Amino acid sequence: MNHLDVQYINRIASLLDKFSVRRNNLYNFRCPYCGDSQKNKNKARGFLYQIKSDTAYKCHNCGKSTTFTRFLKDMNSNLYDEYIMERYKSGLTGKGSQTPDPKFEFDKPKFKVSIKLPKASTNPRASDYLKKRKINPANFYFAEKFKSFCNTLKPKCFTETKNDNPRIVIPLYNSEKELIGIQGRSLDSWVKPKYITIMISDSYEKVYGLDKIDRRLPIYVVEGPFDSTFINNSVALCGSDGNLRCLQGSDLIFVYDNEPRNKEIVDRIDRCISRGSKVVIWPNGIDDKDINDMVISGINIENVLSSNVYSGLQAKLKFNQWKKV
Numbered sequence: 220m221n222h223l224d225v226q227y228i229n230r231i232a233s234l235l236d237k238f239s240v241r242r243n244n245l246y247n248f249r250c251p252y253c254g255d256s257q258k259n260k261n262k263a264r265g266f267l268y269q270i271k272s273d274t275a276y277k278c279h280n281c282g283k284s285t286t287f288t289r290f291l292k293d294m295n296s297n298l299y300d301e302y303i304m305e306r307y308k309s310g311l312t313g314k315g316s317q318t319p320d321p322k323f324e325f326d327k328p329k330f331k332v333s334i335k336l337p338k339a340s341t342n343p344r345a346s347d348y349l350k351k352r353k354i355n356p357a358n359f360y361f362a363e364k365f366k367s368f369c370n371t372l373k374p375k376c377f378t379e380t381k382n383d384n385p386r387i388v389i390p391l392y393n394s395e396k397e398l399i400g401i402q403g404r405s406l407d408s409w410v411k412p413k414y415i416t417i418m419i420s421d422s423y424e425k426v427y428g429l430d431k432i433d434r435r436l437p438i439y440v441v442e443g444p445f446d447s448t449f450i451n452n453s454v455a456l457c458g459s460d461g462n463l464r465c466l467q468g469s470d471l472i473f474v475y476d477n478e479p480r481n482k483e484i485v486d487r488i489d490r491c492i493s494r495g496s497k498v499v500i501w502p503n504g505i506d507d508k509d510i511n512d513m514v515i516s517g518i519n520i521e522n523v524l525s526s527n528v529y530s531g532l533q534a535k536l537k538f539n540q541w542k543k544v
């Protein structure tokens with residue numbers, strides 16, 4: 220099996236029920252075409268297997284048999300577009316191959332996905348919530364049924380949409396200003412989790428604000444998208460599993476919440492200092508626990524940030540004075 224196929228199989232694995240690697244070049248999961256057995260949820264009779272240097276699909280329940288290219292197209296059209304572009308670059312498309320040539324569009328980004336939702340400013344609840352936090356509601360969207368909306372962006376994103384709730388939708392773009400994912404903030408305190416992050420492709424890193432930064436200047440890395448709207452040249456990590464490979468080589472300054480009694484946050488700052496990164500250690504006399512609260516209290520946040528950046532031994536010293544656990 221070629222590397223590209225293996226890579227794309229791994230990228231769609233999360234969309235496939237009961238996905239497993241049987242052995243080299245043999246993948247097994249529930250057939251997405253027939254649903255395998257409706258009665259027996261353990262049946263998995265769909266297989267991706269090697270055929271010459273390519274990959275084919277076969278279901279031993281419904282008999283569906285197709286090329287990997289076609290299978291990918293049926294599973295996720297955005298990944299399919301990427302895949303045929305990759306094959307095209309390697310000369311593996313067109314006559315005599317299983318993959319058609321990509322269709323080139325002019326003056327338009329290739330994998331453009333856009334948010335077809337009303338702005339948060341048009342919904343009274345979403346608008347009120349954001350304005351109270353001094354955030355411009357025109358910069359965000361509103362989904363009455365968040366999970367159903369996600370399914371329009373990414374097939375099978377949520378298999379269960381019965382208990383769907385309204386959420387403010389925060390768009391995540393890459394530096395080419397293409398939509399790479401969204402984050403949904405619940406409007407009701409009893410709806411958990413408070414934030415849900417959905418990436419259009421699993422290969423994208425969960426980072427907000429990549430479209431607005433200048434990579435030649437220092438970049439603040441904060442905990443949430445709303446916080447980052449108050450700080451010039453900043454990004455937000457969406458989720459604690461956030462990765463920042465896409466910003467490698469940039470001058471990063473990490474900013475965590477001002478919660479010196481929160482073990483999880485304290486540990487995160489500790490690790491940040493240990494790996495040699497620059498970090499903001501909040502000065503004495505600030506009681507607010509995050510950037511948004513500080514802004515609401517009237518604190519000049521950019522001044523506080525820029526005068527409290529530390530690294531190395533100095534960071535350790537300031538950190539030990541700040542932490543209370």
Ligand SMILES: [Zn+2]
Nearest residue numbers: 250253278281
């Ligand atoms: Zn089938």
